[in-house]
Amino acid sequence: MDMRQLRYFVQIVESGSLAKASRQLFIAQPALSQQMARLEDEVGKALLVRSSRGVSPTENGEALYHHAKFMLRQLDQAVSVARQETAALSGRVTLGLAPTTVCQVGMPLLRHLRCKYPDVRLNIVEGLSGHLEHMTRVGQLDVAVLFGQKAAAELTVEPLLVEQLFVIVPADSPLVAAERQSLTLAEVAALPLILPSPGHGLRRRIALEFERANLPIDAVVEIDSLPLLMHCVGEGLGATIKPMAAIHALGNTPEQWRALRISDAQMTRTNYLYTLPPQKLSPCAAAVRDELKIVVRQLAESGEWQGVSLCEPAVATAPSAAPELALAD
Numbered sequence: 001m002d003m004r005q006l007r008y009f010v011q012i013v014e015s016g017s018l019a020k021a022s023r024q025l026f027i028a029q030p031a032l033s034q035q036m037a038r039l040e041d042e043v044g045k046a047l048l049v050r051s052s053r054g055v056s057p058t059e060n061g062e063a064l065y066h067h068a069k070f071m072l073r074q075l076d077q078a079v080s081v082a083r084q085e086t087a088a089l090s091g092r093v094t095l096g097l098a099p100t101t102v103c104q105v106g107m108p109l110l111r112h113l114r115c116k117y118p119d120v121r122l123n124i125v126e127g128l129s130g131h132l133e134h135m136t137r138v139g140q141l142d143v144a145v146l147f148g149q150k151a152a153a154e155l156t157v158e159p160l161l162v163e164q165l166f167v168i169v170p171a172d173s174p175l176v177a178a179e180r181q182s183l184t185l186a187e188v189a190a191l192p193l194i195l196p197s198p199g200h201g202l203r204r205r206i207a208l209e210f211e212r213a214n215l216p217i218d219a220v221v222e223i224d225s226l227p228l229l230m231h232c233v234g235e236g237l238g239a240t241i242k243p244m245a246a247i248h249a250l251g252n253t254p255e256q257w258r259a260l261r262i263s264d265a266q267m268t269r270t271n272y273l274y275t276l277p278p279q280k281l282s283p284c285a286a287a288v289r290d291e292l293k294i295v296v297r298q299l300a301e302s303g304e305w306q307g308v309s310l311c312e313p314a315v316a317t318a319p320s321a322a323p324e325l326a327l328a329d
Helices: 003-015 019-026 029-043 059-083 100-114 129-137 183-191 202-214 228-236 244-248 283-302
Strands: 048-051 054-057 091-097 122-125 142-147 156-170 193-195 219-222 242-245 258-261 268-275 308-310
Touching: 003 019, 003 054, 003 059, 003 129, 019 029, 019 054, 029 228, 048 142, 048 244, 059 091, 059 258, 091 100, 091 129, 091 283, 100 122, 100 228, 100 244, 100 283, 122 283, 129 142, 142 283, 156 228, 156 244, 193 228, 193 242, 202 268, 228 242, 242 244, 268 283, 283 308
Parallel strands: 091 122, 091 142, 193 219
Antiparallel strands: 048 054, 142 268, 156 242, 156 258, 156 268, 156 308
């Protein structure tokens, strides 16, 4: 088995057919089929299922695909480092962020890195926390911000910050009197709520507080898209419960919104910074991790990221327990 075969295999899986992969790789299809046959012989297991609709990986093929992606990314980074003529960092780093986190830290981080490390190619993957957790566990992300302390085993993890959850309505909403700055949980329960679906961790976190207070939670609309959810709230269809960062989902117009505290319930979520273990973390990824922490601290201390409190610096650890319930965005 060699890296060339792994590149071929990854391209076939991502293309979904040998014909498409051969065009992408500029290799004749019979030669590509021969390389895959050799790879399967060396592995001793079938890796691809061929059908009239194309090809798809077997269970063994899926496992090899994720490991191959990681190995190829590490190889590319090693080659990039070897080709450097100066001490400047150069390479590709994949960062996973939830939608509300992207709203708050995405552009500041990109500007910061473009200024400090112009040769670092940052690939930001936006997704709900469950999807990001899976990508982190299978090695598709170098760095990620997740909402559970034990979301991905064998990765280093450290607490980054704690977000308060707020009731968010438009600035001119008739749902809440203009003079109110906070609401009780009972008052929140009486509002028409627009929330993520029950399968999402944030919804489960909210439901837990309502259950503790013996209050019903009845969402008038359930939406798993942050921009669409905030559009509906902005149109006056209801209120939502989100971290303060959500007010930036439709642009940097905080004056458009009111964020009210919940006076008799402590709704928070902790953001955890995950990275590959030190022996697998590239210099570029380590730099992105460090600069992300700097940008987050700057945003929090300047007041630009409201409704958060920074966690004290701690030694990063590798969680080993089973995954816990994570808060989805």
